[in-house]
Amino acid sequence: MRKKIVAGNWKMNMTFDEGQKLTSEIVNMYKDEAIKDVIAVLNPPFPHIFPVKKLIGSVEGVALGSQNCSDKEAGAFTGEVSAKILASFGVKYVILGHSERREYFKENNELLAEKVKQALAHGLTPIFCCGESLEIRTAGTHESNVKFQLTESLFGLSPEDFSKVVIAYEPIWAIGTGKTATADQAQEMHAALRRHIAAKYGKEIAADTSILYGGSANPGNAKELFSKPDVDGGLIGGASLKSRDFIDIIKSF
Numbered sequence: 001m002r003k004k005i006v007a008g009n010w011k012m013n014m015t016f017d018e019g020q021k022l023t024s025e026i027v028n029m030y031k032d033e034a035i036k037d038v039i040a041v042l043n044p045p046f047p048h049i050f051p052v053k054k055l056i057g058s059v060e061g062v063a064l065g066s067q068n069c070s071d072k073e074a075g076a077f078t079g080e081v082s083a084k085i086l087a088s089f090g091v092k093y094v095i096l097g098h099s100e101r102r103e104y105f106k107e108n109n110e111l112l113a114e115k116v117k118q119a120l121a122h123g124l125t126p127i128f129c130c131g132e133s134l135e136i137r138t139a140g141t142h143e144s145n146v147k148f149q150l151t152e153s154l155f156g157l158s159p160e161d162f163s164k165v166v167i168a169y170e171p172i173w174a175i176g177t178g179k180t181a182t183a184d185q186a187q188e189m190h191a192a193l194r195r196h197i198a199a200k201y202g203k204e205i206a207a208d209t210s211i212l213y214g215g216s217a218n219p220g221n222a223k224e225l226f227s228k229p230d231v232d233g234g235l236i237g238g239a240s241l242k243s244r245d246f247i248d249i250i251k252s253f
């Protein structure tokens, strides 16, 4: 059965103290409010990885993620952080292919395929992001555009490896804009992606793949989004920086 996951992407926010406070609040609320069956993943900037890990401790259901990893195994790549290093610090998830990395750091489908392989080789779960621009949505080619991103970066994987990947559909026009895709638009794309996965890997693997929605999700719209049969959680940006909002999104299931 596929997992319900709500991942918080802090992006390039939070000083040390702010990150400590946010993490402690989230971990305490998760425990005190007896949240079950929804995995909360915290994806802070790299320097927070170790201290956040310590605060999470052994709380079941709260996991540590990162926002990126290198496509290389190890070596002279100044400024890069490998999947191997992240795994050794207790990281379990890694966001790959976020539209901000595709746009500002020119990450393409081929590079992302390598990053996904590195993550899997070291036991990290990739949260693979895909999504279309407003231009593509307006042209009506969004479905084929997003399917192509999966084909190019993920469909070289063996069925065993693919079954470890989490997908996050994030329409670019909805990220940080306050303009959420409607729950029906999200459902339509998630169902299309699941059919696409089924055509390649079979119905069973497709049914077990968690597909998250991202883009201006908040406590006010999460319930409707999560009520859709193919929406298995969220990748949350802005609202993950406020503990109450993040927890309320998790509790929207």
Ligand SMILES: O=C[C@H](O)COP(=O)(O)O
Binding pocket: 009, 098, 170, 174, 175, 176, 177, 178, 214, 215, 216, 217, 235, 236, 237, 238, 239
């Ligand atoms: O990774 C998260 C997404 O980019 C969504 O960000 P947002 O919730 O601030 O729109």
